[in-house]
Amino acid sequence: MNFSRRLPGVALGATLLVFLLSGCSLVNDAGQVWDILDADAAAKKALNAVVNDVQGIKGVESVSSNFVADGPHGDEAAIEVVASAEITDDQLSAIATAVHEGFARADLVTAIPEFTLNFAAADEAGAFVQSEMLLTMEEFVHEVVYWRSVEAAAETGLSLTVTPAGQDGAYQRLFETPENADPIRTSKLFMSHFEALAAVPDETRMPTIWSLAGIWLTPELPSAETMAVFDDIQTFIPVMDRITPTDDLETAEYVSPEGTLLQSFATGDDGVSRAEILIVHHDFRAANWQTVVEAAALAARVPEISFRYIAADRPFQVTTCARSVNQTDDDVKFLDEVRATGAPGIDAVKAGVCSV
Numbered sequence: 001m002n003f004s005r006r007l008p009g010v011a012l013g014a015t016l017l018v019f020l021l022s023g024c025s026l027v028n029d030a031g032q033v034w035d036i037l038d039a040d041a042a043a044k045k046a047l048n049a050v051v052n053d054v055q056g057i058k059g060v061e062s063v064s065s066n067f068v069a070d071g072p073h074g075d076e077a078a079i080e081v082v083a084s085a086e087i088t089d090d091q092l093s094a095i096a097t098a099v100h101e102g103f104a105r106a107d108l109v110t111a112i113p114e115f116t117l118n119f120a121a122a123d124e125a126g127a128f129v130q131s132e133m134l135l136t137m138e139e140f141v142h143e144v145v146y147w148r149s150v151e152a153a154a155e156t157g158l159s160l161t162v163t164p165a166g167q168d169g170a171y172q173r174l175f176e177t178p179e180n181a182d183p184i185r186t187s188k189l190f191m192s193h194f195e196a197l198a199a200v201p202d203e204t205r206m207p208t209i210w211s212l213a214g215i216w217l218t219p220e221l222p223s224a225e226t227m228a229v230f231d232d233i234q235t236f237i238p239v240m241d242r243i244t245p246t247d248d249l250e251t252a253e254y255v256s257p258e259g260t261l262l263q264s265f266a267t268g269d270d271g272v273s274r275a276e277i278l279i280v281h282h283d284f285r286a287a288n289w290q291t292v293v294e295a296a297a298l299a300a301r302v303p304e305i306s307f308r309y310i311a312a313d314r315p316f317q318v319t320t321c322a323r324s325v326n327q328t329d330d331d332v333k334f335l336d337e338v339r340a341t342g343a344p345g346i347d348a349v350k351a352g353v354c355s356v
Contacts, residue, residue: 050102059087077111124181126157156189183213183243214239297343327352
């Protein structure tokens, strides 16, 4: 982590100058400034004490901290731990206990806490992040074990952030591509190892978001059949890379990404997750039309899935859902061409999209 060191004398002088120019009482206001500086110093001292406590735990390779006063939502206190790959569950629990108790100290209790855990120094290694200290010791150990098991099954780094979800201690997970990893490579490994990844035991069944290049899934993983079809399609229509940062995101030169996207989400009153394969192109390309039709025919092998092709904001849609559908003339024409492929199961395909 990078640390920013304050210069109390300079800061105080600048603040007092503002009070002078505004005609405020120097006695009272200067006292308030000293109180703020004292509180910041006390918080940093308390955070350093947490670092020392964690550093003494076996299995911990390094610990760093950062304190930011008056951040966007208040004071922010962060601890980052790099642990040995051989660390035990008991040692993980000891780390969590030390961090929990540290953030509960009087000088830190009002700060917004963040705890990050890493296991490797590799550029593409994932990280475990608790944005708030909401997990019990048992939940923390379970989530770390689950995260490491998912990474092992997928044979790639994945970052996991745990955040609050509603009340009563509920939480949700967010899996993402690690900061310095290749998003496309991560997605391809996720797809090719999907069955092993989906088989990782998870007794909590907490709602989980998987946000990768070309993939957005929640609250659970789709079927292996759905992922296999998407994997087939992305071999000839590349995935949509929404992950790689771009310098022109906020400029007029920004062009939104194209490609294939798999989405899975719960819809309707039954809470059942349904999948959608979406292909987006900025303009209609006749040369790609037959490829898109073949991709839709592949998707038709999966029940309860929708397929949408959007070209220049013009959608062409087919679905295998069992409910009623909403359709346009473009959808009906698209269905005719998809059925003309004669692909297996093609008679079950409908024009349009499922009504919610």
